[in-house]
Amino acid sequence: MSVPGIQESRTAWRLGIITPGRKRAFFIAMGLLGLALPLAVYPVFLMNVLCMALFASAFNLLLGYTGLLSFGHAAFLGSAGYVTGHVLKAWGWPPEAGLLAGTLVATLLGLVIGGLAIRRSGIYFAMITLGFAQMLYFLAVQLPFTGGEDGLQGIPRGTLFGLVPLDRPLTLYYVVYAIFLLGFFVIYRTIHSPFGHVLRSIRENEPRALSLGYDVDRYKLVAFVISAGLSGLAGSTKALVLQFATLTDSHWHKSGEVVLMTLLGGMGTVMGPSVGALVVVTMDNYLSGVGDWVTVIIGSVFVVGVLAFRRGFVGEALHLARNFPF
Amino acid sequence: MQALYGQLLVGLINGSFYALLSLGLAVIFGLVNVVNFAHGALYMTGAFLAWFGMSQLGIGYWPALLLSPLATGLLGMVVERTMLRRLYQLDNLYGLLLTFGLTLIIEGLFHHAYGNSGSSYPVPEALQGGANLGFMYLPRYRAWVVLVSLVVCFGSWFVIERTRLGAYLRAGTENPRLLQAFGVNVPLMMTLTFGFGVALAGFAGVMAAPIYQVSPSMGSSLIIVVFAVVVVGGMGSILGSIVTGFGLGLVEGLTKYLYPPAASTVVFVIMAVVLLFRPAGLFGRER
Numbered sequence: 001m002s003v004p005g006i007q008e009s010r011t012a013w014r015l016g017i018i019t020p021g022r023k024r025a026f027f028i029a030m031g032l033l034g035l036a037l038p039l040a041v042y043p044v045f046l047m048n049v050l051c052m053a054l055f056a057s058a059f060n061l062l063l064g065y066t067g068l069l070s071f072g073h074a075a076f077l078g079s080a081g082y083v084t085g086h087v088l089k090a091w092g093w094p095p096e097a098g099l100l101a102g103t104l105v106a107t108l109l110g111l112v113i114g115g116l117a118i119r120r121s122g123i124y125f126a127m128i129t130l131g132f133a134q135m136l137y138f139l140a141v142q143l144p145f146t147g148g149e150d151g152l153q154g155i156p157r158g159t160l161f162g163l164v165p166l167d168r169p170l171t172l173y174y175v176v177y178a179i180f181l182l183g184f185f186v187i188y189r190t191i192h193s194p195f196g197h198v199l200r201s202i203r204e205n206e207p208r209a210l211s212l213g214y215d216v217d218r219y220k221l222v223a224f225v226i227s228a229g230l231s232g233l234a235g236s237t238k239a240l241v242l243q244f245a246t247l248t249d250s251h252w253h254k255s256g257e258v259v260l261m262t263l264l265g266g267m268g269t270v271m272g273p274s275v276g277a278l279v280v281v282t283m284d285n286y287l288s289g290v291g292d293w294v295t296v297i298i299g300s301v302f303v304v305g306v307l308a309f310r311r312g313f314v315g316e317a318l319h320l321a322r323n324f325p326f
Numbered sequence: 327m328q329a330l331y332g333q334l335l336v337g338l339i340n341g342s343f344y345a346l347l348s349l350g351l352a353v354i355f356g357l358v359n360v361v362n363f364a365h366g367a368l369y370m371t372g373a374f375l376a377w378f379g380m381s382q383l384g385i386g387y388w389p390a391l392l393l394s395p396l397a398t399g400l401l402g403m404v405v406e407r408t409m410l411r412r413l414y415q416l417d418n419l420y421g422l423l424l425t426f427g428l429t430l431i432i433e434g435l436f437h438h439a440y441g442n443s444g445s446s447y448p449v450p451e452a453l454q455g456g457a458n459l460g461f462m463y464l465p466r467y468r469a470w471v472v473l474v475s476l477v478v479c480f481g482s483w484f485v486i487e488r489t490r491l492g493a494y495l496r497a498g499t500e501n502p503r504l505l506q507a508f509g510v511n512v513p514l515m516m517t518l519t520f521g522f523g524v525a526l527a528g529f530a531g532v533m534a535a536p537i538y539q540v541s542p543s544m545g546s547s548l549i550i551v552v553f554a555v556v557v558v559g560g561m562g563s564i565l566g567s568i569v570t571g572f573g574l575g576l577v578e579g580l581t582k583y584l585y586p587p588a589a590s591t592v593v594f595v596i597m598a599v600v601l602l603f604r605p606a607g608l609f610g611r612e613r
Contacts, residue, residue, distance in 0.1 A: 122419070131594050295434030
């Protein structure tokens, strides 16, 4: 799958628009912004954005850097949310154990689903992941512990490590922010490691990577499992924040939404998915009053994005910077 | 025993729709190289057009069986001409994403206009009632659905594999550039093929209207199962997608009899097993 964002960021490096110094300054500025934002913006909204940003970044590791379009990533987000919700609510586990349990289950699911799905590529890979996600959705409807149509309500937040009570929104925000940074760091390191370069080579030319002696299937599987695990971390955190886990997070609409976030923000760019998540969550938030039109609007954005905005916001920004070097 | 035959009949009916829809997907994918996510939404559109024609304009089932697929196919051709065409030089995943966006638009519009609840569509007078076969009761309309879908499926197979037109189509699948060099208008052929595939979805929608509730969400859950059918059968062969469609429908019906809770997931389990042992699909060719 050709990913326009990558070319843009590569050109930006070559032309000296991105330099190590500028990059460091940018990340420090973003980091500080993240610390200061909850003082000005409603924390629950921000936490929702952070969860979705982590989800989309994990998804981008697969689409943007490995060239695999998964159409079933909601499976990991949703099931991790259910597991975390269940162990916190029914078994009274502490929040850190709950987050770990959700992430672990999503990772294992990723191992199974990924192991089967990478046996096909391209369009079939998308259909297979969509199929398995739908299967998990049907299971979530039927299994007793998920609460069916009602979902899990009133999940307790508890006390982190027995020390930090998570009831205050601001405290919770900084915990969620730390989780996001941790996940983001893992993705960033993965992309920029030798492993990440092999992933990119697979995306650019799979037969060549294979002929160079790389066990392509293993690389794909590891990328899939990392992506699934971090999507699970996002889902677990989301359940902790919102205190509920419902079928919405497992539905194929959610799988499409994460594609949209990545597409809008710029696939194959480090910051793109987070920007896309901010845009889509904001849209969802402000459009909640218009009922069914939300789906129509999201669909229209999708169509316009695919037809005319394939670089996404970050990709476009990098493209613009090429013409106005500073 | 009555229950078993009943469920097998339901499976056969579902299988008819799986076959019709996966056939359309395969025909479109073969020439146009796009997996049409909107196939389910267009199936729903076909059913709604029939329902709308009946309740608002007084158009009966028989004219609807012709008019509704025509209208749906026309809509498909407009989509192909105005949007899909721009994506042909790109990776075919963009086509999937575009049709996914269209699915959201179509379903959102119908949800807005008609809400979530379904409306029922009467069985046409000529096909009411049924026959007692001794071991089970066979409603006439259901027999009609199975029969028609078999005829349409094998008719399409015949046209594609045995006629001159089908030869063009297969040549276009193999090498569109060479075909164009021979003076065949390939872009027009692609538009018509997309229209035909979509019309098949609309046709399936009209056939389904008297059996299932006509509702905005009738297409989306179905299309995901059809995707699994396509993965199991492989999109390489027309006959393969027909056989797989009917076969999986029957397996689903059998599961509903043996262990009902697994009925909604059995197709995906089969998909997993097939991926383990025959990754290219039952009728697919290895790349």
